[in-house]
Amino acid sequence: MDVTEFQSWVKEYYKKRGWSELDIFIRIGFLAEETGEVARAIRALEIGRDRPDEAPGTSDGLKQELVEELGDVLGNVIVIANKYEIPLEDVFQSHQEKLDLRYSKE
Numbered sequence: 666m667d668v669t670e671f672q673s674w675v676k677e678y679y680k681k682r683g684w685s686e687l688d689i690f691i692r693i694g695f696l697a698e699e700t701g702e703v704a705r706a707i708r709a710l711e712i713g714r715d716r717p718d719e720a721p722g723t724s725d726g727l728k729q730e731l732v733e734e735l736g737d738v739l740g741n742v743i744v745i746a747n748k749y750e751i752p753l754e755d756v757f758q759s760h761q762e763k764l765d766l767r768y769s770k771e
Contacts, residue, residue, distance in 0.1 A: 668754060669752070669753070671743070672753050675744065692741060693745075696745070702737065706730045706731040706734045
């Protein structure tokens with residue numbers, strides 16, 4: 666699946682679930698929450714959680730958790746892009762151009 670197909674899939678799936686109708690400020694809160702879960706997954710991979718109430722995971726299991734959390738972040742970013750009718754390709758291109766311009770003097 667390419668990025669355009671995925672962006673369309675997210676749009677339809679979130680619409681069907683009623684998730685895309687949430688206020689944009691609620692969506693930003695979800696994005697922040699999911700970003701925190703990415704941080705937690707990375708911590709578990711890198712240094713562990715050191716929690717007696719949590720069973721230690723395997724390396725593959727912890728990596729899969731990170732994949733899933735990154736997907737949640739991406740889903741929220743796509744909902745925001747969709748709200749403002751911004752294709753992800755435009756986001757990718759703009760980001761690349763910004764960095765190329767900013768660091769082309771090095």
